[in-house]
Amino acid sequence: MTDLILKNVRPMGGALTDLAIHDRIFVENSDPAAEVIDCGGRILIPGLVEAHTHLDKSLLGLPWYRNEVGPRLIDKITNEREVKVSLGLDPQVQSERQAILSVSHGTTHIRSHVDVDTHHGLAGIEGVMATREKLAGIVDIEIVAFPQSSMMPRPGTVELMDEALALGADVVGGIDPCGIERDPKGHLDAVFRLAEKHGKPIDIHLHERDAMGGFSMEEIIARTRAHGMQGKVAISHAFCLGSPDRAYVADLQAQLADERIHILTTAPASAPVPLVRELRAAGILTGAGSDGIRDTWGPYGNADMLERAMFIGLRNNLRRDDEVELALDICTYGGAAIMEAEGYGLGLGCRADCVLVEGETLAEAVALRAKRKLVLKGGRVVARDGACILEAP
């Protein structure tokens, strides 16, 4: 791999400079024969981090799916499990399509939940693992074994989760211990047992609201403490932290901070959400993601984490420049820290995973969401002018 110099670049919107890359890493000086890319004074940020999505679910590239699904969470889960086959959803192809779209928008790291259930077995895990291998060097993909259809009410699922983790899934997933599992003790004991057995971190979907969500969260906190898993547990969605009972929420947040439990949000406009300024103040590491993208759950989503930063800003009423920068920080450093992405950042010695964005300031970059001029992964150009170097299948 030849050396590279990014000329006329403004790291994080700061002063104009040149950055040298050698052997995938930002270095002080590079080979005089290095390739030079003139960045035209654009802002450079580290690669965007898609820290909560579902690569195996997307319908990208397929004919339009007319959504006539019922309003409850369980309607969407049941519908999806049943129509996956008739729609011809191939988890390898779909995950590759979505991951390539992500790269085109400057995402260099993806954490994807992947369904594990008794209907489809490990087909999703195997498909996304194949994509992970195919896109190695283009984007890092972390796989969460995700019991979307529940574990406790569906015998055989815990065993499949175990197999998924043995096969190569990186993270143990979980889902609403009360609302979906109807057995919070059984579910959470199983999740933490799997994590302990495989030595892997945890990321639990928690849509439960208010007191019910708070109860499940307390159970997660207690097990994190008991298992000594501080820093290794994340809660996705955490709608209960958007409860109007702010004193109760403050107490929950203090406990999350104590056990170094992370929060992942998609900042949905129609659900209560954790308030990112409060999480920051409480010292809770926060990342973000797109959630499902154009799937049987809903038609929206474009895998653009700069747009997700805007959604976080809109949902949290972030208007001041420093506040918008917080939203962007969540979509970069926050997610990267939760994923423990190695050598993440723009400093010397960091891995050259980075994106050129348009705008005079970081806040303008978020507000504009313009096509990304250049995306590097490990010092290699992986997207230019909004298009990935790989074509989607």
Add this chain to the structure above:
Amino acid sequence: MTDLILKNVRPMGGALTDLAIHDRIFVENSDPAAEVIDCGGRILIPGLVEAHTHLDKSLLGLPWYRNEVGPRLIDKITNEREVKVSLGLDPQVQSERQAILSVSHGTTHIRSHVDVDTHHGLAGIEGVMATREKLAGIVDIEIVAFPQSSMMPRPGTVELMDEALALGADVVGGIDPCGIERDPKGHLDAVFRLAEKHGKPIDIHLHERDAMGGFSMEEIIARTRAHGMQGKVAISHAFCLGSPDRAYVADLQAQLADERIHILTTAPASAPVPLVRELRAAGILTGAGSDGIRDTWGPYGNADMLERAMFIGLRNNLRRDDEVELALDICTYGGAAIMEAEGYGLGLGCRADCVLVEGETLAEAVALRAKRKLVLKGGRVVARDGACILEAP
């Protein structure tokens, strides 16, 4: 103006057909010598309607404004009034910039609130009126004389509102009768008196929440009834209709429907909002708008009403195709009906104000928000491939 044929077009996502335009109007047959545009099977919708924005406030085209403004509504109002001059904000130039951006996204009708205050007098109204004249035939602009800085606490404002309406403003604006004006009776009496004197409709900004907003709304309802202004009054934002007290809200909505009072929403993600499905069920005409676009209030906004339809969908949890179509209907027919746009629609005899959008279905068009291929205003091409035929100043 030569005749035009739109070939291979799918009106509202329906079957492929050709549409003929003669003298600005959709007709059955056109001149055999008509110009033909092949629409490549794309969906045609009527022009998008930006029914709530602030053309005079935008900072588009100016250097980035670093926002360090305080959190309260009054902080934003005071800051804006004071920095307008130092920022060199020319209401004519700024309104032209924003209107041209709107046209590029397929908007054919704009209702703009324009500040009237004792600090800047009628400069805003005159500026936006100049833009309205300059862009005649490109986009229709309706002007609301808007007492942003309040009327009652600032003597001389009512007289300026009166002058603005005599000069050519189309609609009487108003603002939080309690929260900002601190004098609901005084404010609303003045607003309805101005409307009666000038024979013009009303559009009142109502950010007030819960019971306070409900009280102000009841006062608006009572005056609409007393003045016989059914069908001529709109309430913008109407956050109080997002109150958790749904029985009280249902009662308010029934009264709004009785007096044919319209609602305009921007579907903000961080405030309580009227629920568009409920408004539809109650028989309340609903339109939408972008609100301020990249101004001293906040950095967001791109004047794309197809994106606004997505925001309405996200905020109201609209996932099914028929629900997403409702969001789009609000951004087209809903706003047009509130603005009483003449000959709006795609039927024979309607004015040929329309947009080609990408996607297999209307829901996909909203989810994609792709560059608009073609925008017609009165049968004339005003934008192509996402660019207006006029360049912004």
